[in-house]
Amino acid sequence: xxxxxxxxxxxxxxxxxxxxxxxxxxxxxxxxxxxxxxxxxxxxxxxxxxxxxxxxxxxxxxxxxxxxxxxxxxxxxxxxxxxxxxxxxxxxxxxxxxxxxxxxxxxxxxxxxxxxxxxxxxxxxxxxxxxxxxxxxxxxxxxxxxxxxxxxxxxxxxxxxxxxxxxxxxxxxxxxxxxxxxxxxxxxxxxxxxxxxxxxxxxxxxxxxxxxxxxxxxxxxxxxxxxxxxxxxxxxxxxxxxxxxxxxxxxxxxxxxxxxxxxxxxxxxxxxxxxxxxxxxxxxxxxxxxxxxxxxxxxxxxxxxxxxxxxxxxxxxxxxxxxxxxxxxx
Amino acid sequence: xxxxxxxxxxxxxxxxxxxxxxxxxxxxxxxxxxxxxxxxxxxxxxxxxxxxxxxxxxxxxxxxxxxxxxxxxxxxxxxxxxxxxxxxxxxxxxxxxxxxxxxxxxxxxxxxxxxxxxxxxxxxxxxxxxxxxxxxxxxxxxxxxxxxxxxxxxxxxxxxxxxxxxxxxxxxxxxxxxxxxxxxxxxxxxxxxxxxxxxxxxxxxxxxxxxxxxxxxxxxxxxxxxxxxxxxxxxxxxxxxxxxxxxxxxxxxxxxxxxxxxxxxxxxxxxx
Numbered sequence: 217x218x219x220x221x222x223x224x225x226x227x228x229x230x231x232x233x234x235x236x237x238x239x240x241x242x243x244x245x246x247x248x249x250x251x252x253x254x255x256x257x258x259x260x261x262x263x264x265x266x267x268x269x270x271x272x273x274x275x276x277x278x279x280x281x282x283x284x285x286x287x288x289x290x291x292x293x294x295x296x297x298x299x300x301x302x303x304x305x306x307x308x309x310x311x312x313x314x315x316x317x318x319x320x321x322x323x324x325x326x327x328x329x330x331x332x333x334x335x336x337x338x339x340x341x342x343x344x345x346x347x348x349x350x351x352x353x354x355x356x357x358x359x360x361x362x363x364x365x366x367x368x369x370x371x372x373x374x375x376x377x378x379x380x381x382x383x384x385x386x387x388x389x390x391x392x393x394x395x396x397x398x399x400x401x402x403x404x405x406x407x408x409x410x411x412x413x414x415x416x417x418x419x420x421x422x423x424x425x426x427x428x429x430x431x432x433x434x435x436x437x438x439x440x441x442x443x444x445x446x447x448x449x450x451x452x453x454x455x456x457x458x459x460x461x462x463x464x465x466x467x468x469x470x471x472x473x474x475x476x477x478x479x480x481x482x483x484x485x486x487x488x489x490x491x492x493x494x495x496x497x498x499x500x501x502x503x504x505x506x507x508x509x510x511x512x513x514x515x516x517x518x519x520x521x522x523x524x525x526x527x528x529x530x531x532x533x534x535x536x537x538x539x540x541x542x543x544x545x546x
Numbered sequence: 547x548x549x550x551x552x553x554x555x556x557x558x559x560x561x562x563x564x565x566x567x568x569x570x571x572x573x574x575x576x577x578x579x580x581x582x583x584x585x586x587x588x589x590x591x592x593x594x595x596x597x598x599x600x601x602x603x604x605x606x607x608x609x610x611x612x613x614x615x616x617x618x619x620x621x622x623x624x625x626x627x628x629x630x631x632x633x634x635x636x637x638x639x640x641x642x643x644x645x646x647x648x649x650x651x652x653x654x655x656x657x658x659x660x661x662x663x664x665x666x667x668x669x670x671x672x673x674x675x676x677x678x679x680x681x682x683x684x685x686x687x688x689x690x691x692x693x694x695x696x697x698x699x700x701x702x703x704x705x706x707x708x709x710x711x712x713x714x715x716x717x718x719x720x721x722x723x724x725x726x727x728x729x730x731x732x733x734x735x736x737x738x739x740x741x742x743x744x745x746x747x748x749x750x751x752x753x754x755x756x757x758x759x760x761x762x763x764x765x766x767x768x769x770x771x772x773x774x775x776x777x778x779x780x781x782x783x784x785x786x787x788x789x790x791x792x793x794x795x796x797x798x799x800x801x802x803x804x805x806x807x808x809x810x811x812x813x814x815x816x817x818x
Contacts, residue, residue: 229815268662268816288665296663302656306564312660318556319664321549355660 217280219244219366219397226273227260234260235421242399245392249412250401251529257421258401262368266296292320295364299371301355309339309354313361320362328361334383348375370401385411409525417532424532432528439521443494445514468501553666557674569682572640576686577693584697587624594619606761621705622783630713630779635753637721642745645728646738648675654738659818669808680722687718713782719796720777724749726803733811
């Protein structure tokens with residue numbers, strides 16, 4: 217059974233856009249990334265799942281429970297870390313932990329103590345005495361203290377130094393290894409890329425893509441960097457191309473950069489930096505026509521790369537992804 | 547059942563901790579005010595004639611403002627004039643501040659998201675905090691009662707405790723009804739500062755309306771339409787007549803406003 221399941225979940229604020237027809241399924245034990253820029257609808261979706269907002273359409277279930285009727289049961293099993301969490305300034309870290317535990321009928325502080333040790337935070341400090349990073353650590357400890365089955369994290373690494381970000385990433389991996397589920401909303405694409413099994417990309421309130429990170433990176437385009445010798449290939453050149461074939465007539469091929477001299481990461485046969493002409497292309501769809509034309513040219517070296525998640529993300533937001541809009545895309 | 551109680555207790559304890567500093571400050575201030583006003587009665591003992599003349603020649607409106615027909619030559623009249631007439635207004639200032647903190651302050655300072663991520667229903671949260679407010683307000687009224695009693699005793703005078711308690715209790719009920727009204731308003735105003743000043747404005751307007759109606763002699767309209775109209779220190783000091791009726795109306799008003807606030811808050815988006 218899915219931990220989170222929404223079908224055409226919608227929220228409208230009158231004239232203001234909320235989210236529209238969001239269909240998602242998050243399975244037990246996975247780290248699910250939720251990507252989108254500010255105002256795209258990430259936090260609205262989270263608040264709907266936790267019953268802070270009332271939906272205007274569709275359905276949403278968490279642990280199989282209805283988010284309208286069973287809000288308290290859902291929250292009892294969920295740890296939610298809001299974006300840039302604001303905590304009560306007069307309370308100590310331990311007070312917050314005790315509050316979170318007590319609202320679930322728990323008293324045992326041992327897990328919080330262990331988490332605080334790993335994150336390097338003193339829970340005896342009052343919130344108002346803490347730096348932003350320390351406050352974020354306290355919030356993380358309070359979120360995880362009751363050992364929730366589902367973690368909903370909104371920008372969890374905000375304010376954390378790189379070392380603590382690594383500790384947090386390790387913690388999240390450990391949680392999923394124990395069968396917990398993580399719903400991670402983040403702007404930090406590198407973090408999402410390294411942690412998440414699947415991601416959803418939300419744009420202007422609509423989920424434009426849900427897929428595995430590896431598929432997402434592989435399916436959209438590839439970056440091809442080719443280095444050529446001085447001899448012209450037989451693919452037919454054009455004036456000023458140094459005798460290179462004109463690849464841009466191949467459907468789905470787009471020029472990113474070309475030039476002469478060393479191309480990053482492309483080495484000549486002697487192991488030195490390539491001194492001859494090189495070209496970087498972005499290829500959408502079938503690679504074979506390009507490879508065939510490259511084979512008939514004076515190709516000396518070739519590198520084919522999947523895009524980074526950031527490049528995929530940017531492609532969705534530049535409007536040229538051609539991705540379908542809405543609907544569950546597993 | 548045990549978990550329900552534990553949750554309620556947790557919310558209450560958390561709220562109490564947040565409010566206790568302000569409560570102590572207000573309690574000390576009101577106790578000192580009640581004590582000095584009461585003890586000051588002695589100093590008018592030899593010079594009461596000019597004061598009495600001054601009061602008796604006041605316009606009706608001003609008389610209404612300070613508690614109606616006056617007899618400052620008795621302890622009861624003095625307390626009514628200098629303390630009991632203003633008590634609901636002072637308490638309303640406290641209530642306006644505290645009620646604005648029940649919902650709006652949480653939203654404005656961003657703690658609402660942390661709070662509402664916990665398995666606590668909105669109804670439980672609001673009701674528990676309102677009970678906390680009721681308790682704090684009762685403590686403040688008892689402190690006024692105690693301060694006045696000590697002040698009167700310190701000058702060797704007497705004021706029947708049950709009369710003071712009766713008057714202070716109805717004052718407490720009147721302010722609780724105002725608090726419930728302000729809570730209902732705060733459900734629609736998520737901004738703390740606006741909630742605070744709206745609360746201060748509404749409670750002051752109700753008080754002034756009561757005084758104005760009382761000065762114009764429209765007692766029926768007054769009691770029917772305003773909350774403070776059910777608190778008349780002049781009558782409460784003199785007799786117990788109608789006390790239960792007014793107390794019941796104020797309690798019912800509180801319950802109606804409180805229920806409306808909770809029901810509406812449960813079905814509204816949290817604009818965090």
